Amino acid sequence: MTSTPAPSLRRRRSGRSEALAGWLFALPWLVKLGLLTLLPLVATIAMGFMTMPITGMPRWVGMANYDQMFADPAFLKSAQNSLMFAFISVPIKLVLALGLALLLHRARALAGFYQTVFYLPFLMPAVAGSIVFILLLTPGAGPVNLALEGLGLDPPDWLRDPQAALWTLVLISIWPLGVETLVFLGGLQNIPKDVNEAAELDSPRSWHRLVWITMPLITPMILFNLVIGIISSFQIFVQALVIGGTEGQPAQSTLMFMVVIYRTAFRYFNLGYAAALSTMLFLAVLAVTVLVFWSARRWVHYEGDTT
Amino acid sequence: MTALPTGTAKRRTPRNRGGGWIGKVMFHALMLGIAAIFLLPFWWMLISAFKNNADIFSLDITWWPDPVRWENVVALFTRPDFPFLRQFGNSVFYAGMVTLGTVLSCSVAAYSFACLRWKGRDAVFALTIGTLLIPAIVTFLPTYIVFARMGLVGTYWPLIAPAFLGEAFYIFMMRQFFLGVPRELIDAARLDGAAEFRIFWQIVLPQAQTALVVVALFSIVYTWHEFFGPLIYLNDRNDYPLSVGLFTFRTQRAVEWPITMMGSLFTALPLIVMFLFTRRLFREGLATSSLK
Numbered sequence: 001m002t003s004t005p006a007p008s009l010r011r012r013r014s015g016r017s018e019a020l021a022g023w024l025f026a027l028p029w030l031v032k033l034g035l036l037t038l039l040p041l042v043a044t045i046a047m048g049f050m051t052m053p054i055t056g057m058p059r060w061v062g063m064a065n066y067d068q069m070f071a072d073p074a075f076l077k078s079a080q081n082s083l084m085f086a087f088i089s090v091p092i093k094l095v096l097a098l099g100l101a102l103l104l105h106r107a108r109a110l111a112g113f114y115q116t117v118f119y120l121p122f123l124m125p126a127v128a129g130s131i132v133f134i135l136l137l138t139p140g141a142g143p144v145n146l147a148l149e150g151l152g153l154d155p156p157d158w159l160r161d162p163q164a165a166l167w168t169l170v171l172i173s174i175w176p177l178g179v180e181t182l183v184f185l186g187g188l189q190n191i192p193k194d195v196n197e198a199a200e201l202d203s204p205r206s207w208h209r210l211v212w213i214t215m216p217l218i219t220p221m222i223l224f225n226l227v228i229g230i231i232s233s234f235q236i237f238v239q240a241l242v243i244g245g246t247e248g249q250p251a252q253s254t255l256m257f258m259v260v261i262y263r264t265a266f267r268y269f270n271l272g273y274a275a276a277l278s279t280m281l282f283l284a285v286l287a288v289t290v291l292v293f294w295s296a297r298r299w300v301h302y303e304g305d306t307t
Numbered sequence: 308m309t310a311l312p313t314g315t316a317k318r319r320t321p322r323n324r325g326g327g328w329i330g331k332v333m334f335h336a337l338m339l340g341i342a343a344i345f346l347l348p349f350w351w352m353l354i355s356a357f358k359n360n361a362d363i364f365s366l367d368i369t370w371w372p373d374p375v376r377w378e379n380v381v382a383l384f385t386r387p388d389f390p391f392l393r394q395f396g397n398s399v400f401y402a403g404m405v406t407l408g409t410v411l412s413c414s415v416a417a418y419s420f421a422c423l424r425w426k427g428r429d430a431v432f433a434l435t436i437g438t439l440l441i442p443a444i445v446t447f448l449p450t451y452i453v454f455a456r457m458g459l460v461g462t463y464w465p466l467i468a469p470a471f472l473g474e475a476f477y478i479f480m481m482r483q484f485f486l487g488v489p490r491e492l493i494d495a496a497r498l499d500g501a502a503e504f505r506i507f508w509q510i511v512l513p514q515a516q517t518a519l520v521v522v523a524l525f526s527i528v529y530t531w532h533e534f535f536g537p538l539i540y541l542n543d544r545n546d547y548p549l550s551v552g553l554f555t556f557r558t559q560r561a562v563e564w565p566i567t568m569m570g571s572l573f574t575a576l577p578l579i580v581m582f583l584f585t586r587r588l589f590r591e592g593l594a595t596s597s598l599k
Binding site: 015017018019020021022023024025026028029030031032033036037038039040041043044047052055100103106107109110112113114115116117118119120121123124125126127128129131132133135136140141142143146175179182183186231234235237238241242245258261262265266271274275278279281282285286289 | 331334335337338341342345346347348349351352355363364366368412413415416418419420423424425426428431434435438440441442443444445446447448449450451452456469471472473475478497503504507528531532534535539549550551553554557558564567568570571574575578579582583586589590593594
């Protein structure tokens with residue numbers, strides 16, 4: 001960021017008081033950053049090596065929680081489910097959001113209306129949204145199965161078939177894709193006009209332009225949406241709890257990692273084990289994020305290459 | 308790239324290919340079709356809220372409740388096992404307090420990160436952004452134990468008090484706005500000998516009113532949606548905000564679809580109405596926070 005330097009004499013005199021003010025203004029946040037973010041992070045990692053009753057003294061148990069984890073079917077199942085969910089829902093959501101953004105970018109008349117409509121689902125609280133989807137997908141009560149049958153398709157038993165329930169969660173969680181769409185749209189609208197005009201002369205086929213001109217220019221938005229999408233999909237909770245309860249019905253097919261942490265900590269009050277599970281979640285998010293950012297050096301294009 | 312709010316600077320490419328009115332009609336037919344799919348859950352919620360169970364499960368699909376059962380509204384507001392109005396009030400209180408705390412604390416911190424120079428600032432800011440990667444549950448567990456031992460479980464204190472210290476995402480968002488305040492303005496005030504707090508209060512904040520409103524809007528939406536915190540910290544039906552209240556009612560009375568749908572409708576409605584009046588600001592907030 002460019003900022004014009006103040007006259008240097010003035011700077012030297014005001015530097016100390018400015019620094020003091022800087023610390024003071026940041027102080028509330030520094031307290032939270034230290035005491036309510038970083039310290040708890042360390043505490044959770046430490047708790048993972050303990051048994052932790054709500055009242056009474058914690059006891060150090062070394063790797064016992066982690067040994068237990070890899071023999072715990074709920075851990076293995078929910079980790080598998082959460083990874084599946086992330087790998088299915090994130091790409092679908094991003095592709096749909098990008099498609100919608102490209103369409104919105106073309107729209108002239110009614111553009112504001114379309115944007116509003118695509119953004120509205122984001123405003124629906126996840127509890128309410130999930131409940132509405134249950135009704136929509138209930139055979140005999142909702143129109144979805146009827147529409148699919150009308151198209152000659154055989155609708156799955158969305159809520160009771162273990163093969164289908166994970167896809168139901170995917171469906172519920174990609175409905176609110178307005179944020180991702182508007183992020184992409186912002187990227188598209190920021191592409192300089194002359195770039196598009198030059199590209200139209202260069203390559204008359206619109207598919208070529210999309211792949212070779214437009215896509216590289218919005219890679220920063222793809223990265224942004226991808227990182228946020230992965231982090232939040234690893235932590236899906238509300239939708240899974242509404243659809244499958246704490247047991248991940250049907251047949252543990254919607255048992256997500258956060259649901260297992262929740263019931264371990266607040267149903268079974270096994271806080272040490274829950275902390276170990278949380279630490280695993282943290283490590284997974286960290287690993288995937290580092291991986292994505294590392295790979296981003298190869299595929300993300302930054303305008304002017306300096307920011 | 309400049310750090311100025313970008314949402315307003317729309318560049319529109321003239322596009323006249325794709326041929327005439329047939330292309331346009333097909334385009335809008337496609338868009339309206341997609342829009343209908345996105346709106347279907349809202350529509351289904353709305354009409355089911357005004358049906359009874361028998362209508363909802365009647366074999367032929369009806370797109371309009373017949374008869375319109377207005378008594379469902381009364382039922383929602385008067386049920387003894389679903390203190391909806393009370394929970395609505397809780398949600399308003401919860402979202403209001405968190406938003407107040409967030410706007411105050413984040414504007415102060417963002418001013419420090421954007422407009423003041425101090426040693427370690429950039430490192431602390433990078434760390435702040437880094438904390439966005441930490442899953443909420445990781446910091447939640449120890450904090451819960453501390454609040455539990457302080458005897459604050461069952462109250463709104465653990466849910467509201469931390470907001471008065473700041474929130475990483477909103478600090479980031481506001482900083483982006485504050486960077487757009489002309490540096491000369493601040494330096495000139497400083498040369499005049501204005502105290503830092505006065506510069507913040509009288510010069511920077513008025514320039515960044517949009518930022519305050521945008522952050523407030525996002526904070527209201529997110530707090531209204533907030534589920535995990537209230538689920539853990541509150542244990543009396545009369546204390547729940549709507550998100551948890553609706554979940555609890557649905558868990559206990561899964562078969563009462565009309566009331567559940569009416570409850571969902573009235574839970575979503577305030578946010579939708581608010582959004583329709585402030586659409587432009589939402590877009591601006593997204594543009595500023597994603598286009599770094």
